[in-house]
Amino acid sequence: MEATVVRTGTEGKTWGGGNDPLKASYGKMMMWFFILSDALTFSGFLAAYGFSRFKFIDSWPIADEVFTHFPFLHGVEAPMYYVALMTFILIFSSVTMVLAVDAGHHMKKGKVTLYMFLTIIGGLVFVGSQAWEWSTFIKGDYGAVTTKGGNILQFVNTEGERVALSEIAVPIEGARVEHERNNGIWFDAGKDLPAYSLEEIKAGFVQNEDILVRTLMNDEDGNKIILSREESLMKLNNEAVGTVEGANLIQNEYGHPLFADFFFFITGFHGFHVFSGVIINIIIFFNVLIGTYERRGSYEMVEKVGLYWHFVDLVWVFVFTFFYLV
């Protein structure tokens, strides 16, 4: 009795099975389709960023006024230089990765080890740089005043240079004392006091004739519109509700809060990818060291993790363009 059909009569034909039309291993193909779906996730984020930016096209922050710092260079205006350096670090770690893959094809264990190690170092430097970028962004630069409508008013002098809240504020004896845990009946702390109260800023602004208010709106040249002294005073007295220093998910001294939200979300999600890429690279690195792939006779695992690593680099190329350049 023949319970199973052993021959279908289609052996050797196109649909007879056993074909390998894409000539790629299962693992590599699945890595490609994972990358495709992950690329769609990232483009979803970037397209959402574009949506919000188009929605507020005439008041969106100018990125090279936001990211102007370089580590160890205090007070030097260096728009975008550090992000450009980060981009180079990531591209270079991509190069060492592809060199590791290439060495793997030639079964050169020593070279694979060296290049994997360099890739891991590059990844760690990049994640560290991103952490620094975040902390600079969160800490803030000059500080600003928020309005009832949720807008940001920044301060400039008559030359158009930014003026920090600390330069404007005139100390006024505290109207509000910070409520700490130990003074409360229910041991609940109150909200943190801002470093400078709105009253202090208003008093300082009236005294200093050279300071003007800069709004969020762009003029035709893409520069922020600066109000006259009278308009500035009126705006500050009628609309200001508080001060803000730095950026978080709710407030953002650089402009629209959505800018900060997308910055944290997109660069954070990318940084998470870099971080997990470093972890996977470390695992593969130790597998190379103990000779797993040497025994297996193929370094394809290095190639698969390499695909993921290049993808992280690919995403950064787009994040760099749409967040910092465009």
Add this chain to the structure above:
Amino acid sequence: MAQDTAQHHDHGSASKRIWTVFGILSVVTIVEVALGIIKPTFLTHTYLLAMKLLNWIFIILTVYKAYYIAWAFMHLEHETKGLRRAVVWTGIFLICYLIFILLTEGNYIYEVYKNGHVAWDF
């Protein structure tokens, strides 16, 4: 595996290709950053399809870089046509569609905020 090694080029040509691509990526990045810092006026004041010429240049250079990363570093140039198209065409089609829909909608909401009779900055 012996047949695996035979499929790929000899070591010299592969690493030469890698360094060439690295050179191209570096030069393009430097050009992008330089343009971003200088912002030449004729590029920021010329519009093509409702977008600044400078932004078109940035986007085209980015796609150019992405092409080299995907083709050279991710070895798409050595994969079969089927795999390459399954990945690239699917991605490009869906991404273009998403961008078109969301940017159109964002622009529409901008117009409503601007010309509508509801004040949102009070």
